[in-house]
Amino acid sequence: MKSQNCPLRIGIFYDGNFLLHASNYYNYIHPQHSRLSLSGLHAFIRQQVSENEACELKRCQITEAHYFRGRINASEAAQRGNQLYNDRVFEDILMAEGIHPHYLPLRSYLGRKEERGIDVWLSLEALEMALSDKIDIAVLIVSDTDYVPLLRKLLSFGIRVMLLSWEFDYTNDEGNKVVTRTSHDLLQLATYPLAMHNIIEKGLSINDPNILALFVDSDLSREEGGTKQESEILSIKGSFGFIKYPNNNLYFHAQDVIGDFNELQPGDRVEFTIERNVQKQQDVAKNVHKIDYSNYEEVEFDS
Numbered sequence: 001m002k003s004q005n006c007p008l009r010i011g012i013f014y015d016g017n018f019l020l021h022a023s024n025y026y027n028y029i030h031p032q033h034s035r036l037s038l039s040g041l042h043a044f045i046r047q048q049v050s051e052n053e054a055c056e057l058k059r060c061q062i063t064e065a066h067y068f069r070g071r072i073n074a075s076e077a078a079q080r081g082n083q084l085y086n087d088r089v090f091e092d093i094l095m096a097e098g099i100h101p102h103y104l105p106l107r108s109y110l111g112r113k114e115e116r117g118i119d120v121w122l123s124l125e126a127l128e129m130a131l132s133d134k135i136d137i138a139v140l141i142v143s144d145t146d147y148v149p150l151l152r153k154l155l156s157f158g159i160r161v162m163l164l165s166w167e168f169d170y171t172n173d174e175g176n177k178v179v180t181r182t183s184h185d186l187l188q189l190a191t192y193p194l195a196m197h198n199i200i201e202k203g204l205s206i207n208d209p210n211i212l213a214l215f216v217d218s219d220l221s222r223e224e225g226g227t228k229q230e231s232e233i234l235s236i237k238g239s240f241g242f243i244k245y246p247n248n249n250l251y252f253h254a255q256d257v258i259g260d261f262n263e264l265q266p267g268d269r270v271e272f273t274i275e276r277n278v279q280k281q282q283d284v285a286k287n288v289h290k291i292d293y294s295n296y297e298e299v300e301f302d303s
Contacts (some may be wrong), residue, residue, distance in 0.1 A: 005053060005055065005136065006053075006055040006056065006059045006060075007055070007059035007060070007061065008049060008053055008055050008059065008060045008061070008136045008137055009061060009063040009064075009134065009135050009136045009137070010045065010046065010049055010060060010061065010062045010063065010064075010135065010136070010137045010139060011062075011063065011064035011065070011066075011126065011129045011134065011135035011137070011138050011139065012042070012045065012062060012064070012065040012066070012099075012139040012141070013065075013066050013068070013122050013125065013126050013138065013139065013140050013141070013142070014065075014066065014067040014068065014099070014141045015068060015069075015118065015119070015122060015141060015142040015143065015144070016067050016068055016069025016118075017069055017070070017115060017118070018141060018142060018143045018144075018166075018180075019036070019067075019141055020069075021166075021180050022036060022166045022180070022196070023035045023036040024246050025166070025168055025170075025180070026215065028245075028246065028248050028283065029168075029170050029248065032204065032215055033276070033283075034215040034216050035215065035216045036214060036215060036216070037213065037214060037215055037216045038093060038094070038097045038099065039096075039097055040213040040214040040215065040216075041164075041214060042062055042065070042097060043210075043213060044210060044211075044213070044214055045062070045139050045162070045164075046060050046061070046062065047210065048162065048192065048194065049137055049139075049162065052162075052192050053137070053160075062098070063134065063135065064129050064134060064135055065097065065098055065099040065100065066099065066100045066102060066122070066125050066126075067094055067099050067100065067101050067102065068102045068103075068104075068118050068121055068122045068125075069101075069102075069103060069104075069115070069118065070103070070104050070105065070106040070107075070113075070114070070115035070116070070118060071087070071103040071104070071105065071106060072105075072106050072113065073105060080230050080269075083230065102121060102122075102125070104116070104117050104118060104121065119142075119144060119146040119147060122142070122147075122150075123147065123149070123150040126138055126140075126150060126154065127150070127153060127154070130153075130154055130157045130159050131157070135159065136159065136160070137159070137160050137161075137162060138154050138159050138160070138161050138162070139161075139162045139163075139164065140161060140162070140163050140164070140186075140190075141164045142163075142182075142186070143165065143166075143180070143181065143182040143183060143186070144183060145183040145185055145186070147183070147186060148183065148185050148186060148189065151163075151186060151189040151190065152189065155189065155191070160191040160192065161189070161190045161191045161192070162190065162191065162192040162193075162194065163182070163186055163187065163190035163192070163193045163194065164194050164196050165182035165186070165187060165193060165194065165195055165196060165197075166180055166182065166196050166197050167180060167181050167182060167195070167197050168180055168197055199211070200214065229245070229271070229272055229273065229274060229285075230269065230270070230271050230272075230291070231243050231244045231245050231250075231269070231270065231272075232244050232266075232267055232268060232269050232270065233264055233265065233266050233267060233268045233270060234249050234266060235266055236264060236265070236266060239253060239254040239261070240252065240253045240254065241264065243270060243272060243285050243288070245274075245285075248282075248283075250272070250274065250283060250284055250285040251282070251284050251285065252272065252284060252285035252286070252288050256284075256285065256286045256287065256288055257288045257289065258287055258288065258289035259289050259290060263290065264288075264290060268290050268291075269290070269291045270288050270289060270290055270291060271287075271288075271289055271291055272285040272286065272287055272288040272289075273285070273286050273287045274286070
């Protein structure tokens, strides 16, 4: 039976930091070893809306998509090797999927960089879409309890809410337990709560093409490894060392260093590429070399 609500306009709102945690988990920890695909997520969301709303797929269209995240400034990014390039590549991906990026500067708090105001901005954008009658379904990729008032308000406007949630935990190379959970209150309020970790595991077990499409093609994932990355040396032990990299740190051997391995010290900034060690089933760093910041020119911008 067809829904009386067809056609349906879908608005998707991403908490970028939460999406990054989930994507990193599948790329570095999960046996899939691949990042989440935004185009795959959009196709999955349309299919879920079609099934839950009993509306033909072609009449379920994504009309709004917004991505929110804190970001370091250009001067800091320039000091991180290819950070500016990597940011541009990701923005190209967002544009290709019709996703509008929204950034706020990361703020220093107690010696750490933190996001401030992202939840408020995301909520205001979603509410504006609802009040302007631009969406029928709001798809939220968020996890914090701070979004509970947003869900309640959207529901009061007659907007159905689909919530994509992930829950996982693991121990990183430093022995710290990393836990990702979605607020129970959010799950209780959502019209269509989707436990993505369970849906993905079930789909992968039967090679469901719709679930496999949620991941970047494995060949493309390996191409990403060919792009230079930048981080710092965590430790040196004999003829090998480890580089800080989410979510598990990367191993590298002295023979993979460009230059003198003995000159490397913990805390040194290095550039490297990432390759897959098939025997050990883990990502490792290759082409490691120390960054010489004396070659960078300081750039100042008028305020």
